Amino acid sequence: MHRVGALLHNNHWAAFSQGSRLKGEEENRRSLARRIWRGRQKHGGFAGKDKGGCRRGDDPGPGDEYFRLLVENINDVITVINADGTVRYISPSNERYSGFSHEELEGRNPLQFIHPDDVTTVTESLTRLASTPGGVEETEYRIRSKDGNWRYVHTVGKNMLEHPLIRGIVLTASDLSELKDAKRVLVNREKRYREIVENLNDAVFNLDGQGRFTYVSPAITRISRYAVDEIIGHSFLEFVHPDDMEGLLKSLEATLAGRGEPFEFRVLDRDGTVRHVRTSSRTLFREGDLAGITGLMTDITDRRQAEEEAQRFKAIADNANYGVAIAEISGKLTYVNDYFADAHGYTPAELEGKDLSVFHSAEQLPRVLDLTHQMSGGKDLNAVEVWHTRRDGEAFPMLMNLVVVRDNTGNPCFLATTAVDIMDRKRWEEALRESEERYRDLFENASDLIQSVDPEGRFVYVNRAWLETLGYTPEELADLNYLDIIHPDSMSHCAEMFERVMAGESLAGIEAKFVAKDGMEIVVEGSASCRFEEGKPVSTRGIFRNITERKKAEEELELYRGHLEELVEERTLALMKANERLQEEIAERIRVGEELEEKNIELDAFAHTVSHDLRGSLSLIRGFAQTARSEAGRDEYGGFDECVGHIIEVTQRMEDFVASILAYAGARHSTVDAERVDIAMVLRDVLEENEKNIARLGAEISIQSGLPAIHADRSHAYQVFSNLIGNSLKYMGDCRQPRIEVNCREEGDMAVYCVGDNGAGIEEEEQGYVFEPFRRCGGPSHPGLGIGLSTVKRAVEGWGGEVWLESTPGEGTSFYFTAPLA
Template sequence: MSLENGLIRPEIFQKLFEESPIGVELYDAEGKLVRVNRACLDIFGVDSASDVKGFDLFGDPNVSEEVKSKLRKGETARYESAFDFEKVKDLGLYATRKNGTIHIDVMITPIFSGDGGPFLGYMAQVQDITARKLAEMEAVSGRELWERTFEAVGEGVFIVDERNTLLQCNEAFAHLVGRPREELLGLKCHQIVHGSGSPPEFCAAHRALRERRRVHEVLYESYLGKHLELNASLVEGIEGGGTLIVHTLRDVSEREEAQRALKESEERLRDIFDNTSDLIQSVDPEGRFLYVNRAWRETLGYTEEEAKELVLWDIVHPASMDHCRESFERVMAGETLGGVEAVFMSKNGDGIMVEGNISCRFGDGRPLGTRAIFRDITQRKLAEYELARFADEIARSNRELENFAYIASHDLQEPLRMVISYLQLLERRYGDKLGSEAHDYIDFAVDGASRMKAMIEGLLAYSRVGTREMKPAPADCEEILREVLENLGLAIEDSGARITHDRLPVVMGDEVQLVQLFQNLISNAIKFRGEEPPRIHVSASQQNGEWIFSVRDNGIGIEAQQRERIFDIFQRLHTREEYQGTGIGLALAKKIVERHHGRIWVVSEPGHGSTFYFSIPEQGGETA
């Protein structure tokens, strides 16, 4: 429902509106002027309603912020004010045939459709009360009123004649130039303000006389050491045919200094923005670019002039369009978004992946524009993609290799078993017919085949760790160690080993693999012993969210340069005559630990034993 036809019948509304002796203005819900009657046009000296249609109520400098605040709250506001037509002309608000100042009485009322209905806009009733104000002023002595007004003005006011002689000034002017008023009367204006013997070329009084118009300027006057805002207006028709020039003078040094500082700050920020490698942009609520920095232009391939013609959606890749529109709406609603990823399109059509933060600047509760800082992450994303693809390839290759090792080692056992069986059968049946040298050859062959069988079995066990499904469950390491000691009972008895342990925890893990892990480490400690019987101690401690286990022995120790190598498959540090084994045990232990998301390492010194450490994440484990 519109503001015009939402109240009464259209023909009645039209007649009342046009024939009202009071000026009436109708504004829409955004404060834009949509209708104005003839009485109102006459008050403001406007010829046609089309000249003011769309005028912004909230942008009118003659309406105070207090009144605007009431209107935004839905309250009626009434006020009287002096309406300055010169200001209207200076600001270029609209064309008017009137000059000077009038006094107006204005009442602005928010309009709603029915009780509790939607908000339609505002109706302003305007009356010219200049005659009433003049009548009120005439009640006061003209001379007294003039003097009181002259002194009450906050700005410096002074009057000179056509010869630039100061005839009158107020106390504010005397204070501004730093001299008593009595000393100033009769002096030349240029002597007081400019400190010169003759009027300078830019003298406002001379310009006003020469051009026959009001002069306004802001200048820095070195004589007074101040920034001054000066207005000079002619008063003609004085008795005797003379002309006076009335000046107002204001010290705007603080304002000018603030503006200079602001300009320098803006230049510094622009310099910073234009020298950063990040892409910085500002977009208005309609999506038009307000600002883009140099990195943005260079990355997307647009000139500064071209960027001004773009809207946000021109640079968004279709794949990111929905996501970007949603983000834009959320930011316009007041959210601040971080880590936003999107794909932009450069001028030549290349996709550019970016990541950044977006916020919105507000004024009077309305969004003015977004502020966004993006970083080009195209190369990073491509590297991540390649890394992920490479990791998938490695994982697939490892799975294939493990499957191959498992299948190969499994299939090799049967022919190898046959070789050993037939060699032993040959020795049993024909042993009395063979010489001692033939018996040695058969022993060598059986020994080599047996060692190969042990290596194949080790390789099979190693591949099973990678291919066998993990079954993590609460595993009691006390029970695991007890089972390991039973499995190694014969080796412990033969070596005279003594194995002790601290209290061990319950951890989340695959119990079968953990038994294999502890058994490999303890059997190694028994095997690689010195002259003394093995002394082995197992312990565990909590550190930074994981359990650190240790298996300490008094064995032969390990050289520093060998401490990493011993965890590689088939790596041996001793001959088979010194110590039996396949070189798979520690590699198997490492693989089991890594499948449990842990790590394994050794601290050792030759002749002083070794301590093997491995970690298992807590994952809810508890001490048994």
């Protein structure tokens, strides 16, 4: 192998000696240029015909100076490399590109100026060239210019080492930097545009003359769920909703005619789901002929759905049974529904464009401005009572929710409010408050003995009647135990009752004998229950009635049976006087009910119901009393005992009515004695209370295991389940296999309880008022005050819950209510 080839093959250019320089470098450089051109003439390089084909190689032609000037002024760079790998000659044009003069390069190793990543390529190319006499190699690589930048060159090399005039490798290099830069710019620009197109949310598409997709951007997959390769080559009509086909074809005809406008239509995605799209398109021409259509497809499904949703919301707002109003931040009204407008005495059309101040008098505006200031600080206002003024000048209150609606950047866009006219409710609440005060006064001044005892038997609370009856002062209670007031005859019985109550039982019909401070014996009858906190007993609640006189009367009846006629006459007279007093009381209640009739429908219904039931009961009392008197004169007194028994039964029913009313009145006060309530224990007491009815009906009771405890007043929880289960038993109808189910599910921090049955169900027209007080379903065949379910509603709402029902006549009813989890 030639020496140059060997050296290049071993990649030792960097170790080449620069060697001795020729004397007279300038003269040698010019002489070399002449020899290059002469060598090319001799070996067919530049010899031969010129463009005109008139000059041959034997034509003496121009002289050496001509070729020197030609070599030194061409744009390409000519380089001659010695056999030892150093630069012997480089044309002056090199300085224009690299900034190096020929003096700085001649005699040096050229690999010093080649990009490190291209050294191997150049070395391999020169190695092949050096090993092939007369051979030619083309190579592209980068060289370093004097300013440190890299320039691309294209080199054609020829092995002329054996040429007697050249004796070297001749390289002709063309600068490709500008071409490379331009190409790079085009590539980057194409890449950038492609990235823009392929990352658009909208799909760019091209159709050929037959309407087939020739290109579609990746956004089509998000719109249609089809991959790009699944769409290319298919007709766009394959994806169009059939109902929109005719309209789309007309739109395309207009586009082809140069009148194209955006068009909205539906397409079917891969799953068959309908998507709404909007296209804008124009025609494509190639060499003057129509080649197809190009366009942009936008998915507007969300916008269409938002528009439809807005229309639905507007329809809901237009027909809502509460007020809805929307205004600009400046206060200019843009929407008012019928309820809101009618509440103020206007029509919606009359209010559009008006200022919010139209709803308020001068006296009300300061309050409104204060609320507006709060809202401007980013605060939404819920359940705010605001006074308004009607068109006729009447002031009235509205319960309002006010919000500031903001855009994505947090800037306020408009004001929105919902409102309810609460004038009637305010009147009703006032009347109800007065009624509650009367009931509260009745409770505080009750003649029954009320007491509360802790687990150690110490008194926690007693009422005034208890103190007055037993003769103790409030200060003396601290040193008393409940056993201190129990007569020895009742000691063991009361101790047993106390343990059962502390264990969670609610007991009724307890009869015991108390001992007053002065030693007087007092016979009482009543009930007791226990309040629990976190599963532990806290205190008992007992209500007892002093029946000492009744007991004495019973004893006197037993002792003076022989004087029964005189006693019956006296008792009858007392009953008649009591009847007269009751009649006077009923008349008074009717009078009070008539006075409150216009103010409170509920109190009117209450007075009507009570007067009706009490009058019926009194009539029974009168009838049985008269019968007893007539029977008393006979030799056999069995009829008398039966009448007295009926009298007691009717008076007990009257007492139950009053207890129901008191339960209804106190049902809303649920937070005073809120505690952890074990529902399983409550249900046990309720089922025990209804044991006879359950057995009579043969009803099956199904209770879900592991029912969660709730945070509420235990007595109210008992009322709720007692009324719901009692109601199910009452309305079982002709069901052959009665069944009642109690179950629960948890939703967040609330328990959702359900009491369901397979009874007679509730007619649809009755379902709307079942929770109203003094309204009974099913007609007179189902007796009662009609306040059981309204008591349930009051108790549930009192602890912050909701109550509702689901019923199918003939199949049964399910009552649902929510309560906070304990």
